[in-house]
Amino acid sequence: MTAFPTRLQTIRKIKGLSQEDLSKQVNTTKSTISNYENGHSTPSNDMLIQLADVLETTTDYLLGRTDLSHYPDSDLINLNLTPKEIEFLKGCLLQLRSIFG
Numbered sequence: 001m002t003a004f005p006t007r008l009q010t011i012r013k014i015k016g017l018s019q020e021d022l023s024k025q026v027n028t029t030k031s032t033i034s035n036y037e038n039g040h041s042t043p044s045n046d047m048l049i050q051l052a053d054v055l056e057t058t059t060d061y062l063l064g065r066t067d068l069s070h071y072p073d074s075d076l077i078n079l080n081l082t083p084k085e086i087e088f089l090k091g092c093l094l095q096l097r098s099i100f101g
Contacts, residue, residue, distance in 0.1 A: 002039075003064025009037040011055050011062075011069065026050045 012022050012033075019033040026047065035041040043051060052059045060066045081089070 004042065004062055005037050005039040007062050007064065008033075008051065008055075011057055012037075015055055017055075022051075022054065025054045 012019070017025075019037070020030045023030045023033045027050075028047070032041070036043055048059050048062065052062055055062075057069050058066070061069045
C-alpha cells in the first residue's frame with residue numbers, strides 16, 4: 001500500500017479541512033477525496049498537483065518519496081531573510097546538529 005492515502009488524510013486534517021472543503025478547493029467531489037483516502041482510487045497527475053498546492057505541501061511528500069511535508073526553505077523565505085542570512089542560519093543549524101546529534 002502506498003503512503004498517499006494516509007498522507008492525504010493526515011495533512012488534510014492538520015490543515016483543518018473536511019473532505020467536502022478540500023473537494024471544493026480542487027473542483028471535485030467529496031466521494032472522490034474519500035476514495036483517494038481509502039486507497040480505492042488515485043488522482044491524476046494534475047489533481048495530485050492541485051492537492052499539493054491547496055494543502056501547501058509537495059507531491060513528493062504526498063507520494064511518500066520524502067518525509068519533508070513542505071519545501072525546506074519556504075519558512076525562511078516567508079521571513080524575508082536575505083540569502084546571506086539564510087546561509088548563516090544553515091551554518092548555525094549544522095553546528096547545533098553536530099553538537100546535539
